[in-house]
Amino acid sequence: MNYNRAQFLCSYGISSQIPPSDRIEIAFAGRSNVGKSTAINKIFSRKNLARVSAVPGKTATINFYGVENIHFVDLPGYGYAKVAKTEKHRWSELIEGYFAQDRNLYLVMQLVDMRHPATALDVQMVDFLITNEIPFIVLLTKSDKLNKTQRTERLRLIREELPCGDQLTIIPFSGETGEGVDEVHAIIEEIALQ
Ligand code: GTP
Ligand code: MG
Numbered sequence: 651m652n653y654n655r656a657q658f659l660c661s662y663g664i665s666s667q668i669p670p671s672d673r674i675e676i677a678f679a680g681r682s683n684v685g686k687s688t689a690i691n692k693i694f695s696r697k698n699l700a701r702v703s704a705v706p707g708k709t710a711t712i713n714f715y716g717v718e719n720i721h722f723v724d725l726p727g728y729g730y731a732k733v734a735k736t737e738k739h740r741w742s743e744l745i746e747g748y749f750a751q752d753r754n755l756y757l758v759m760q761l762v763d764m765r766h767p768a769t770a771l772d773v774q775m776v777d778f779l780i781t782n783e784i785p786f787i788v789l790l791t792k793s794d795k796l797n798k799t800q801r802t803e804r805l806r807l808i809r810e811e812l813p814c815g816d817q818l819t820i821i822p823f824s825g826e827t828g829e830g831v832d833e834v835h836a837i838i839e840e841i842a843l844q
Contacts, residue, residue, distance in 0.1 A: 651718055651842055653835070656694040659721070661711040663740070665747020668712065671754040673721045674841060679745070680761030681769060682727030685791035688825035689761060690715065690724055693834055700724055710737070712744055720842055723748070729771040749782070756841050757785050759834070764790035764804050764822060768811040776812050787837065788812065793822035793829050 687700035713724040809815030823830035
C-alpha cells in the first residue's frame with residue numbers, strides 16, 4: 651500500500667451526516683490526547699495529515715482519510731473532563747452514532763496511553779468492541795516515554811486491566827520513534843487484501 655498517498659476526505663460534526671460506507675473502514679479510537687492523530691500521521695509518514703495538538707480535544711469531528719481501497723477514520727477522543735457538557739454530548743453522539751451505523755468496519759485501532767493504567771472509559775470501550783464483535787487491536791501509545799522497567803510492567807498490567815486482556819493483540823506504539831508502525835502496516839496490508 652502506498653501510505654504517503656493518503657488523502658484527507660471529509661470531516662463530520664454530526665453522525666447522521668456521514669455517508670454510508672462503500673469502502674473497508676479502519677477506525678482510531680481512544681481518549682482525548684492519547685495520540686490518535688499522531689498515530690495516523692506516523693502510519694502514513696505525513697507530518698500534517700491529521701491535526702495534532704498538545705491541547706486535548708483537538709479532533710472534535712469524525713475525520714475520514716482515504717488510501718486505495720481503505721478509509722481510515724479518526725474518531726473524536728473521549729474522556730476529556732474540561733469541555734462543556736453540550737460539547738461532550740456532541741462527541742458521544744458522534745462516536746456512538748458512528749458505531750451504531752451499519753458500516754464496513756474491519757478493524758478498530760484502540761489506543762491506550764502506555765504510561766498510565768487503562769481508564770474506566772478505555773475499559774468500557776473495549777467491552778463495547780467485544781460485545782459487538784468488532785475486531786480490534788490495542789496500540790499502547792507514547793511508548794518512547796517509558797524506560798525498560800516501566801515498559802515491562804505496563805505490558806503485564808494492561809492485560810489485567812482490559813477485558814479479555816490475555817487474548818488481545820497489544821502493540822507498543824510511538825509517534826516519535828516509529829515503534830509499532832511496521833506491525834500496524836502488516837495488519838493493514840492483510841485487511842486491504844480482503
Ligand atoms: P484528540 O484529537 O484531542 O482526541 O487527541 P489525539 O488522540 O488525536 O492526540 P494527538 O495525536 O493530537 O496527540 C496529543 C499530544 O500527545 C501531542 O502533543 C502529541 O505530540 C503527543 N503525542 C502523541 N503521540 C505521541 C508519542 O507516541 N510519543 C510522544 N512522546 N508524544 C506523543
Ligand atoms: Mg486528534
